[in-house]
Amino acid sequence: MAGPASPLTTHVLNIAMGVPGSNMAINLYRQDPSTNTWSLITTGTTNADGRCPGLITKETFTSGVYRLRFETAQYWESMGETCFYPYVEIAFTINDPGQKYHVPLLLSRFSYSTYRGS
Amino acid sequence: MAAAESSPLTTHVLNTGDGVPAARMALSLHRLDSQLMIWNMLSVGTTNKDGRCAGLVSGGALSPGMYKLRFETGSYWESLGQTSFYPYVEVVFTISAQEQSFHLPLLMTRFSYSTYRGS
Numbered sequence: 001m002a003g004p005a006s007p008l009t010t011h012v013l014n015i016a017m018g019v020p021g022s023n024m025a026i027n028l029y030r031q032d033p034s035t036n037t038w039s040l041i042t043t044g045t046t047n048a049d050g051r052c053p054g055l056i057t058k059e060t061f062t063s064g065v066y067r068l069r070f071e072t073a074q075y076w077e078s079m080g081e082t083c084f085y086p087y088v089e090i091a092f093t094i095n096d097p098g099q100k101y102h103v104p105l106l107l108s109r110f111s112y113s114t115y116r117g118s
Numbered sequence: 119m120a121a122a123e124s125s126p127l128t129t130h131v132l133n134t135g136d137g138v139p140a141a142r143m144a145l146s147l148h149r150l151d152s153q154l155m156i157w158n159m160l161s162v163g164t165t166n167k168d169g170r171c172a173g174l175v176s177g178g179a180l181s182p183g184m185y186k187l188r189f190e191t192g193s194y195w196e197s198l199g200q201t202s203f204y205p206y207v208e209v210v211f212t213i214s215a216q217e218q219s220f221h222l223p224l225l226m227t228r229f230s231y232s233t234y235r236g237s
Contacts, residue, residue, distance in 0.1 A: 065205055073212070082214075083212075084211050084212060084235045085209070085210060085211055085212070086184055086210055086211075086212050087210060088210070089208060089210065090204070091204060091205055091206060091207075091208070092203050092204055092205075093192075093202075093203060093204070093205050095201075106232075110234060110235040111232065111233065111234030111235065112232065112233060112234075113230065113231065113232030113233070114230065114231060114232070115229060115230035115231075116203045116229040116230065
C-alpha cells in the first residue's frame with residue numbers, strides 16, 4: 001500500500017547508545033516566503049529504525065525553506081535521562097524539489113550533528 | 119580590557135570544509151521568557167579571525183533557563199560566494215545549574231554541522 005517514497009527523509013541515530021532513535025516525535029514546517037511565517041506540514045514519530053516515512057509527498061514538496069523539529073529532551077526523558085537540548089531544529093533550503101534530500105540527526109545527550117545525505 | 123575569557127558561555131565556529139576558523143560570522147544569544155513564550159535577544163556579536171566571539175554574556179553567570187545561540191551561517195557562506203544547505207543554525211539548550219560554564223562550538227561545512235557541549 002506504500003505510495004511513492006517521500007523526497008525528504010530523516011534518520012535519527014542515538015550515537016551514545018548505538019541504536020536508532022526510535023519513538024521520537026518530529027515535526028516538519030515550511031516557511032511562507034512572503035510572510036516569513038512557518039506552517040506545520042507533517043507530524044510524525046520515528047519508527048523502530050529511527051526513520052519517519054511519509055514526511056511529504058512529491059506533489060507538495062515545493063522549493064523553499066523547511067524546518068525539521070526533533071523532540072530530543074522528551075526522547076531522553078522517556079529513558080529516564082536528561083538532555084542538554086530541549087529540542088533540535090534543523091532549517092534547510094530546498095532549491096530543487098526534484099532531488100531527494102536526506103536530513104539525518106546523530107544525537108547524544110550532549111551533542112548532535114546533521115548533514116545533507118542521500 | 120574586559121576579561122572576556124571569563125564569560126560563562128563561549129563558542130568557537132570552525133569551517134571544517136576549508137579547515138579554517140569561521141571568521142566574521144554574525145551570531146546572537148537569546149533567552150526564552152517562559153511566561154510569555156517569546157525569545158529575548160541578550161547579545162549579538164561577530165566571530166573574530168579565530169572563529170571566537172568574546173563577551174557573549176556579561177555580568178556573571180547565566181541563570182537557569184532555555185537559551186538559543188543563533189549562527190548566521192547562510193550569510194557567512196554567501197560572503198564567501200557560496201551557497202549552503204542551511205540558511206542559519208540555531209542551537210537551543212537548557213541551563214539548569216547556575217555555576218557552570220559552557221562551551222558551545224559549531225563545526226560546519228556547506229552541507230553539514232555538528233555541535234556539542236564542551237568545557
